[in-house]
Amino acid sequence: MTDTARGTSRRYGTRPTMKDVAARAGVGLKTVSRVVNGEPGVTPDTERRVQEAITALGFRRNDSARILRKGRTASIGLVLEDLADPFYGPLNRAVEEVARSHGALLINGSSAEDPSREQELVLALCARRVDGLVIIPAADDHRYLEPEITAGIATVFVDRPAGRIDADTVLSDNFGGAQDAVAHLIAHGHRRIGFIGDQPRIHTARERLRGYRAAMAAAGLPVDDSWVALGSTAPDRVRAAATTMLDAPEPVTALFAGNNRVTVTAVRVLGERPRPVALVGFDDFELADLVRPAITVVAQDPAHMGRTAAGLLFRRLDGIEDPPRRTEIPTRLIARGSGEIPPAED
Amino acid sequence: MTDTARGTSRRYGTRPTMKDVAARAGVGLKTVSRVVNGEPGVTPDTERRVQEAITALGFRRNDSARILRKGRTASIGLVLEDLADPFYGPLNRAVEEVARSHGALLINGSSAEDPSREQELVLALCARRVDGLVIIPAADDHRYLEPEITAGIATVFVDRPAGRIDADTVLSDNFGGAQDAVAHLIAHGHRRIGFIGDQPRIHTARERLRGYRAAMAAAGLPVDDSWVALGSTAPDRVRAAATTMLDAPEPVTALFAGNNRVTVTAVRVLGERPRPVALVGFDDFELADLVRPAITVVAQDPAHMGRTAAGLLFRRLDGIEDPPRRTEIPTRLIARGSGEIPPAED
DNA sequence: CCGTTGATTGACAACGTTGTCTAGAGGCTA
DNA sequence: TAGCCTCTAGACAACGTTGTCAATCAACGG
Known part of the structure; x- marks a missing residue:
């Protein structure tokens, strides 16, 4: 036991390798490799000896080395x-x-x-x-x-x-989903519909805006610039955007929220107002059905x-x-x- | 160009190595390593040549090899x-x-x-x-x-x-949190409080049960066996447990929900019942404040x-x-x- | 009894990197 | 100019595994 500590006892922070297992089992390196990987061509007796050495030493294959050798991770x-x-x-x-x-x-x-x-x-x-x-x-x-x-x-x-x-x-299908959402609002009598979305550099925000515009156009409705607010989805920004639209001389009567985060803030804002405002959100969220009124959404399927x-x-x-x-x-x-x-x- | 493709052009599926970079830059392997790792001891001129070769070949260090060598991942x-x-x-x-x-x-x-x-x-x-x-x-x-x-x-x-x-x-602090939750219900006049929790093999479920019992005991209240239901948090099971407790001859007047999943189902069940029932949930969730009534919770801080x-x-x-x-x-x-x-x- | 076959086994190189060590160039001092 | 030091650079081994190949051995057929 005075010679090499590896192979017999375990040192903290040092792991046994196949070489150690091989030495302990009295077999060649490649044989250990075969046993570890379940490759054929090993007699049951040899396999048992190797397995014992593996257990005794607490060996675990080093995947870094394996990856290096095989090329796939x-x-x-x-x-x-x-x-x-x-x-x-x-x-x-x-x-x-x-x-x-x-x-x-x-x-x-x-x-x-x-x-x-x-x-x-x-x-x-x-x-x-x-x-x-x-x-x-x-x-x-x-x-x-x-x-x-x-x-x-x-x-x-x-x-x-x-x-x-x-x-x-x-x-x-951001475009189609947004179209559906806005068409739903239009079908329920809305003519002035606001859209609060994410920053315009984000593709989904642009597509959903495109869907909104397409639905409005399909119904022959004009879109006032003040009805569209793209930007950060931080609660403050959303709150400000919603308030502006709802307090305008000709306020919007419905909101289309461009995503999850926006919808949640919109629900909060609308809950504080006396007069009910319609809302459809893009992207579903847990408990959307438990809020009153329950929130209509365009559900994605993540x-x-x-x-x-x-x-x-x-x-x-x-x-x-x-x-x-x-x-x-x-x-x-x-x-x-x-x-x-x-x-x-x- | 007919000799070795590596070092000059890129083959699909084959990555250049430091050796290739070294060959192209006309330097030694170790010098490339030094440049890649920002080690000192390389003249600006050499470094430039190596950098050029790296860019030209699209070299990226292979961390598997590095890990193998260094031992830390x-x-x-x-x-x-x-x-x-x-x-x-x-x-x-x-x-x-x-x-x-x-x-x-x-x-x-x-x-x-x-x-x-x-x-x-x-x-x-x-x-x-x-x-x-x-x-x-x-x-x-x-x-x-x-x-x-x-x-x-x-x-x-x-x-x-x-x-x-x-x-x-x-x-x-599962025990303390559960105690607080139940004490809160007791403070609002409840004497018969049900607990619906996760499977008893789960430590948090046991601790929260312990907190529930401790709070009841501290108030001198007995706990009927039928008021405690541990098990899966699947909606069906929770629904059944809640229904049983609420339809008993001496129904519970408040529920303590053992986690997130349970709380959500409990909210649904209670929403369907005519008579209001108090509820406190363990673990907060988004929109807990938007449900009516808003849900009181013991918030963890994940x-x-x-x-x-x-x-x-x-x-x-x-x-x-x-x-x-x-x-x-x-x-x-x-x-x-x-x-x-x-x-x-x- | 010998050549052949098949199964088992191990020696060795290679994967791509980094640590160690040594060589060489150049500058400085005495 | 000899001797020394510093700085840059490269040769080489090692990390732990797997693929290739060759060696050994028992069994078997002729």
């Missing part, structure tokens, strides 16, 4: 915008589920809506040689990814399209988006090389009441 | 129970934020409340040689982690304690828990070797109205 990266946003929970979960079913681990991080942080994170993942990436982009120029994609890292964009490169993309994206990714990893495709996941209007409030008489 | 693992549960969003985010500030990546996965899946996931992370682990345990025996901890993988448990091993732990856990973890990684410590994060009763409904007259 069996891990994929997920870059999203805010881990705390409820929209991403189911999406995250769906991606993880698919990854798991393919035996891959998920490495993730959030960009906090900051393009440079997105790039930093993505490149760190590439340096780790993840096999593929699912990205909810914060940036609008992804040419920095070109060398990585050329090098074989599969990449799928979700929720927003990639900027200046061609890649697989999974989006919600789990479906996640599954689709991860599916697309693993398709690529299996070597399928179609041209990049853009998938749109349909949205669904869920009428719960808040969209059916008729316009107040002037 | 600069990544930590986070194992939680359900990525889609809103409680874990802020926790996840907080852990990621701390990891990021330490230059580490976050690898995560969920156990789906399945002990064997937890173990599988944790060991996969150990094989990756993550530097540390933050675990929200699903299992109640963690001895399988002993060799890993001995080998130097720092480990912190969150939300629930580790089973049969001694390790750093960050918990909510972000605080995540920050604390990650902080503890990196403390260990910095080499501090105190005995394991157990930290309790206080809870806060947020009275919003639903807990102040007085008991109905019989």
Whole structure:
């Protein structure tokens, strides 16, 4: 026991390697490798001896070395915008589920809506040689990814399209969903409808605005500039925008909220006002049905988006090389009441 | 160009290595390494040549090799129970934020409340040689982690304690929070209070039950067996439990919901009943203030828990070797109205 | 009894990086 | 000018694994 401590006892902070296991079991290195990986060509007796050594030493294969040797990491990266946003929970979960079913681990991080942080994170993942990436982009120029994609890292964009490169993309039907939402309000008698959305640099915000305008145009309704407010989704900003629209000389009689965060603030603002105002929100949220009035929404399906994206990714990893495709996941209007409030008489 | 394609052009699926960069720049391997890592001892001219070669080839350091060589992965693992549960969003985010500030990546996965899946996931992370682990345990025996901890993988448990091993732990004050919740109901005149909680094998469920009993005992109130229902948090089960308690000959006049999921279902059930019933929930949720009546809750602070856990973890990684410590994060009763409904007259 | 076959096993190189060590160039002092 | 020091640069081994290949051995057919 005085010679080499490894192979007999464990030192804190030092892990046994296959070499140690081999020494202890009195076999060759490659035999240990075979046992660890369940490869054939090992007699039951040898296998038992190796297994004993493994247990005795507390050996665990070092995947870093394995990855280096094999070239594949069996891990994929997920870059999203805010881990705390409820929209991403189911999406995250769906991606993880698919990854798991393919035996891959998920490495993730959030960009906090900051393009440079997105790039930093993505490149760190590439340096780790993840096999593929699912990205909810914060940036609008992804040419920095070109060398990585050329090098074989599969990449799928979700929720927003990639900027200046061609890649697989999974989006919600933002345009159609917004149209439905606004058409719903129009069908219930509204003529002056406000739209409060996210910053215009964000693709979804632009598409939803386009849907809003299309629905208004289809009904032959004019859109006053003061009815459209794009910008941060911070409560203050949303509150201010809503108040302005509702206190105008010719106030809007209904609001279309461009996303989750906006809807929640809108509900708060409307709850404080005496006169009921119709509201439809883009993106569903838990308890939307419990608020009074229950909130009518255009529901997205984040789990479906996640599954689709991860599916697309693993398709690529299996070597399928179609041209990049853009998938749109349909949205669904869920009428719960808040969209059916008729316009107040002037 | 007919000789070696590497070094001059890029082949799909093959990445340039430092060797290729060195060849192209006409320098030694180690010099490239120095430039890539910003080590001193390189003349500006040489550095420029190397940088040019790096850009031209689209080189990116292979972190797998680096990790193998250095022994540290600069990544930590986070194992939680359900990525889609809103409680874990802020926790996840907080852990990621701390990891990021330490230059580490976050690898995560969920156990789906399945002990064997937890173990599988944790060991996969150990094989990756993550530097540390933050675990929200699903299992109640963690001895399988002993060799890993001995080998130097720092480990912190969150939300629930580790089973049969001694390790750093960050918990909510489940007992105290539950006591506060029930005391609040008692203060508003309730004598018959039901408790609907999670499965008894889950530590938090047991602690909250203990708090419930303690508060009742402190007020000198008896607890009927039929007032306590522990089990799955699936809506059906919760609905059934609530209905039984409320339709009993001597019905409970208030409910204490053992977590988030239970509270939401309870709100639905109570909303369908003519006679108002008081309710306090453990764990806050978005929009709890918008439901009518607004829901009184005992709020946990998942972000605080995540920050604390990650902080503890990196403390260990910095080499501090105190005995394991157990930290309790206080809870806060947020009275919003639903807990102040007085008991109905019989 | 010998050559052949098949199964088991291990020696060795390689994956791409970094730490160590040494070589060489150039400048300084005595 | 010899001797020394500093600075830059590269050769080489090592990290722990897996793929390739060759060696050994028992069994078997002729």
